[in-house]
Amino acid sequence: MCTVFKAAIRQVLPHALLVVDHFHIVQLANRAVTEVRRRMTLTQRGRRGRNSDPEWRMRNRLTRSAARMPGKHVDRLTDTLEALPAKIGAPILDAWNAKEDLLDLLATARTHPNREHVHQLLRRFYTRCAATDLPELHRLATTIETWWPQILAFMRTGITNAGSEGTNRVIKTVARDAYGFRNPKNQRLRTRTATTRRHRGHLNPA
Template identity: 75%
Template sequence: MTGLAVVGVADDTDGPVVHLVTADERARHCPDCGARARRSKDRRVTRPRDLSVGSRRPRLVWAKRRWRCDELTCRRRSFTESVPPVPPRKRLTTRLRAAAGAAVADQGRTVVQAARDYALSWPVVAGAFTSHARAVLPAQPEPVQALGIDEIRRGRPRWIPDEATGIWQTAVDRWHVGFVDLSGKQGLLGQVGGRTAQAVIAWLADRDQAWRDAVQYVAIDMCTIFKSAIRRVLPQATLVVDHFHLVQLANQTLTEVRRRVTVTHRGRRGRKGNREWELRNRLTRSAARMRGEHVDALLDELSNLPRVIGAPITVAWNAKEDLLDLLATARTGNRSAICCTGSTADAPTPTFPNCSA
């Protein structure tokens, strides 16, 4: 390592013990004022951790000096020697930290696996990966045409008390918001903590105006937080609701209709022996993924139920299947084939390439 010299090596059962001293003259210069120190205050011994050599991990013992800064205008009165391979107040060498970050970024290892391989803690490897990614990624993502926004839950929230007000403040939020490029190949653009409109606005505000003007479509779930943020920062963008949540809402509506008519007609919740309750899982399946005879059997089962139960469920099921057929046209590239008899037949439907949502 540049700036260090080996003065002795001793064998031990856990690996070699390497004794080091400082060999860089620049280590005597004050890090604040740059003046060369002339008086030594005392000596310190540190044990920075380094990469393994084969199957053995050497233990470094660095004896370094603490110097006095005699410059009257310098606020720092003393300082300890440091070299680039071992920065000040660091217990790891830079190459060990870089190797741990590269293992996660370039070698496909998880943070837990890299921490286990290099005998480091999870926070240290996570920080090394962040530093590695910050060095290789561009400062700003390239402009995107279609932007996707969604939240993810990570762990548990943590709070700390505010001594001034006595109110508990959120220190770690379990909700994170991710921004994804849906029309290009950039993938995940960024992730921020907190599921709030201000968190989304702050991330978008960090992009320049040209980047924000290039966004034409924003795909979100049915979250009013994201909607309000987009309307404030990206007023020109068209909001698009992703297919998953639309289908989920349709299935929830179908389930609510089934439960309501069962309670109204039978005076209780559905149970074994009630055919509409036994068909609950088949009703929420897509007919396109079922065999034709199974779909016919399902419709026959619904027609054999009492009309006050079977008719509303059949109408809700048909509406759900019509929605699935409509959403399926997004993957065909031929939306002119959509045939609707309602007032929304001529409504424009936003599209963007390379996006199935």
């Protein structure tokens, strides 16, 4: 999601279909939730989050998709946020709900949804963001609006580079791991071993 890249493609390949991978959209949504959580803790508690703060303990669960969590975990998350002081819990819950609205919209990809259903989900997301005074959600909504044609192209085609993104993540993780590295040759060998078809498994089942 780079405007420079977008402009370059339009100039060189004017008839190409530009697609925004849902991976980046989910990443932006999770980042917005995390930024809201950190800001609320800092402004209301006057410090960074600690293990004693319920919202800090829920930080990983906040960035998971509700559709992939057991119902009891979702209930515990919402109950925890609602039990917090309103100035902390309410904004975080608003951000989390907006993120989930966006994930519901992206989940319609490859299902051939009708236009009305897509725009209902999109309107629900925009309405949720507009109903808050959270700049993080306003920025997220603006980004979605700016890139909506390319996001819609993903939803219609299902084109994604998730496989290569997963492999790149493994490469970066292994490259940061200094154990066993004595020279660049060993590092390259370790990275190559970690990303072979046999070892990456779940990254590329094919």
